[in-house]
Amino acid sequence: MLKDKYKDRIAAIFAKYPPERKRSAVMPLLDIAQEEYGYCTEEAMREVAELCGIDPTEVKSVVGFYTMYYEKKVGKYVIDVCDDLPCVLRGADKFVNYCEQKLGIKAGETTPDGKITLNVVMCLAACDRAPMCQVNTAYHYDLTPDKFDKLVIELKKG
């Protein structure tokens, strides 16, 4: 259960909002759930609902609305490559082609070993350093095929 394992973290989250506004904690709590289970499982959504004192369906609608919550299992590492207009002007489209080829999967898919999910996403506010991507939370800038190869070696190790 999240509420036992992450007792202190959860208490710190609730302390940020007025006591009668527990619902504000729904997204920070979903972050913990996703960290723990890899995606927003039914069980996790029910737990979060209980903690916030709202209906599980309300949590589910939040999960459905925001792109960063996963409703299905994803790879241990999610590589989000930006292929929005500014990045593509600086070669992001060719870079995505390279990533697909290197990983042997198409954007949106996960490698058979379950390690890496490749995604393309909208602008990540780093258009001056394109091609760029995010691996889970970390930004990677000024990417080249060579840099990507090295990144993949690291991720496969971990």
Next chain:
Amino acid sequence: MEKHILLRDLDVPNIRDLAVYSQHEGYAAWKKAVTGMKPDEVITVVKDSGLRGRGGAGFPAGVKWSFIPKDVFPKYVTVNCDESEPGTFKDHHLIRHNPHQVIEGTALCAYAIGANVAYIYCRGEFREPAYELQKAIDDAYAAGLLGKNLFGSNYSLDIYVHLGAGAYICGEESALLESLEGKIGQPRLKPPFPAVSGLYSKPTVINNVETLANVPPIVLNGSAWYKQWGTEKSPGVKLFSVCGHVKNPGNYELPLGKYSIQELLEMAGGSMTGRPIKAVLPAGSSSPIIPASNFHAKLDYEAMAAIGSVLGSCSWIFMDDSVDMVWAARKMIRFFKHESCGKCTPCREGTHWALSVYDKLLSGKGTIEDVNLIGEVNKQIIGKCFCPLGEFATSSMTFTLKHFKQDYVDFIDQKKGGSDVYLKELARDHHLHELHSGVVSVNGIKVH
């Protein structure tokens, strides 16, 4: 400019550290305000400086603060760090490299309106920079700059970071408030405006990160000092995020109204490809495109309006003459279709239909009737949407058609659609759409 006011990390290494920031007048304005100024005096100096909101709409910050009622408690400050407009990366820079100035500006705003709590709402993808920002906040607490009874006064302030989870619409202020309340990010009906009924239905100021970063030097040095830069109606300095086909993309801090678009392009090193620059989007995907023939215009709110565009979020996407505007417009429509919150039909369905027309053009099956259809679809969106996002979505269509109609005509006549590159792009988008359909939902309802 001799010295930066916002991008101070370019002049002072490690200004992100509290010790270094403090050595360079850091928190001096904060101390000055709490120990020697009445809240109204802070509002007055910001009002007199003429500082306008840097999040897009350009509303005068001090005037906004003065709308907050004095006799309702509690009140809140929420800082808009959702920065998701394609091409914008200035707030990202500020919170990573000069976080204390953002924190100090937030604190000054809170003091001025009498709020004891402020939330900095960062887009979910800013997890890494948000951790750094949190560390800076922790340092400020440890140094007694935030928390209870500041500088021995009876004023207390808490600042919290709150993360979103991926949704452009949460940059719209009322959607941001909904999101902060733990709901899906759909805009609220206005009025009431946040100053009257904002976060938790209480009086709330929402300001952009860059707006607030301007506040400490203004409070410290006075409004006359700030007005030495800029024009009468657009005072001060502004960050310009420059990207696309330029040699040196990045953030540039410039006085408003001093330089022209052409000069900005030259500052950024000119064309990266050596080909002539054809056009620029001055405020990301949501702004009216500016053809190179208008690059003489000066960089301020009024001059941009005079050439039929906007200063907005100031994300300058330069494009050379290899860019086909049919393709570029599709890319932008794809963005808005993806980001429509689904609340109202003209935007939700309109962006869907618009994208399908552009898809047809790109696939090589389009005709000139389809080009005309774009104008029709547009008409069904313009003026009919619940919030400005729907309107933003139409800009790319309206203004590429207005300034680059020939691109559309050539696209059909020269059968540019259906090329390998375009087909690959469409296949990728459609594959993703299929993978996500059944997963992506709007308001809890699955959409396909």
